Amino acid sequence: MKITGVTQHHVEHAMDEPFHPTWIPGYPQATHEAELFEIETDAGITGLAASPSFAGGLDYEDQLSYFLLGEDPHNVEGILRKLEGFNLVGPRPWHVEHALWDIIGKDAGKPVYELLGAESREIPVYASTGQVIDADERVDYVQERVSEGYEAVKLRITEPEHTEIVRAVRDAFPELTLMVDANKGWAVRVMDEERQWSFAEALTVARELEEIGGIGWLEEPLPRHDFEGYARLREATDVPIAGGEFNNGAWQLREHLTHDSLDVLQPDAALATGIKRATEIAAMARQHGVTFVPHTWTNGLGFVANLHVMTAAGSPWCEFSIDPPWTPAVRDCFLTETIDHEDGIITAPEGPGLGVELDRNQITDE
Numbered sequence: 001m002k003i004t005g006v007t008q009h010h011v012e013h014a015m016d017e018p019f020h021p022t023w024i025p026g027y028p029q030a031t032h033e034a035e036l037f038e039i040e041t042d043a044g045i046t047g048l049a050a051s052p053s054f055a056g057g058l059d060y061e062d063q064l065s066y067f068l069l070g071e072d073p074h075n076v077e078g079i080l081r082k083l084e085g086f087n088l089v090g091p092r093p094w095h096v097e098h099a100l101w102d103i104i105g106k107d108a109g110k111p112v113y114e115l116l117g118a119e120s121r122e123i124p125v126y127a128s129t130g131q132v133i134d135a136d137e138r139v140d141y142v143q144e145r146v147s148e149g150y151e152a153v154k155l156r157i158t159e160p161e162h163t164e165i166v167r168a169v170r171d172a173f174p175e176l177t178l179m180v181d182a183n184k185g186w187a188v189r190v191m192d193e194e195r196q197w198s199f200a201e202a203l204t205v206a207r208e209l210e211e212i213g214g215i216g217w218l219e220e221p222l223p224r225h226d227f228e229g230y231a232r233l234r235e236a237t238d239v240p241i242a243g244g245e246f247n248n249g250a251w252q253l254r255e256h257l258t259h260d261s262l263d264v265l266q267p268d269a270a271l272a273t274g275i276k277r278a279t280e281i282a283a284m285a286r287q288h289g290v291t292f293v294p295h296t297w298t299n300g301l302g303f304v305a306n307l308h309v310m311t312a313a314g315s316p317w318c319e320f321s322i323d324p325p326w327t328p329a330v331r332d333c334f335l336t337e338t339i340d341h342e343d344g345i346i347t348a349p350e351g352p353g354l355g356v357e358l359d360r361n362q363i364t365d366e
């Protein structure tokens with residue numbers, strides 16, 4: 001089988017009202033954007049992949065074609081090595097590898113998790129927020145999630161004093177597992193500069209979370225390459241420390257493991273690794289006694305790729321992003337069906353490949 005074509009679409013979906021992501025400080029996000037790729041083959045099978053996008057997008061269809069045309073999509077390792085070169089000269093290409101697995105699975109009539117040597121598995125979801133909002137409003141939000149079956153919620157904080165939001169939610173829900181994301185690992189600085197925390201501030205937050213109790217993990221309190229800082233923090237607190245969602249390539253995740261930086265490793269298969277490298281990193285994490293719970297906040301295709309990975313990797317939680325106006329329907333806006341959980345439990349689609357289909361009505365550039 002040979003790859004015969006690469007087609008890129010920029011997709012853009014308007015949200016009901018602006019969303020204020022902590023990772024783009026000061027930016028009112030009005031649309032969900034993605035760069036969507038269809039990788040065509042001479043067998044008539046097309047694979048899908050998508051990258052998050054922003055501000056009208058970036059066109060790299062021609063450049064990717066140069067790396068992919070004529071290759072056998074089954075040669076995932078060989079193509080990944082070519083994509084390592086693309087990573088030097090262009091945008092991060094890890095999402096593109098998802099299309100190869102989609103093709104291989106469609107060709108074999110098997111879901112990706114089965115290609116990865118796994119069986120279907122039920123995974124508890126945690127509700128993942130993306131904004132800092134007032135404690136009262138957040139307590140109402142959590143009430144809704146609890147009534148939908150979630151047993152864990154991840155709250156955002158950007159300043160140490162935002163632990164008061166965590167405390168308010170804890171007071172209202174004494175039994176709920178709470179994750180806390182500081183989002184200091186990376187940021188898209190187009191509006192405001194985000195304020196990094198000093199090590200002392202990160203430690204103060206961790207100690208306060210220890211006291212609040214029932215904390216699943218504290219996520220990204222420090223920059224994503226501060227492997228030593230993470231290791232020191234992990235040593236100094238009992239709260240599990242998580243990170244790695246946006247490190248670039250497998251070696252940076254390996255650095256987190258060799259430095260004993262983290263309790264929970266979170267590389268996103270769409271942003272950091274691709275599917276094959278994600279499973280390799282997950283195996284390495286297991287050998288280090290580190291839990292593997294990938295970040296999933298991109299789009300429906302990125303989400304489902306990570307869902308197959310966590311099915312194979314045995315992840316104890318699945319990040320399910322929901323913080324209106326951001327909803328699962330917005331996340332999956334260019335798929336025919338929204339991938340949902342049932343009473344707090346999710347399973348990967350059982351259809352061939354990634355197991356999802358494009359809603360062509362959402363593709364307005366053809």
Ligand SMILES: [Mg+2]
Binds near residue numbers: 181183245295
């Ligand atoms: Mg995060």
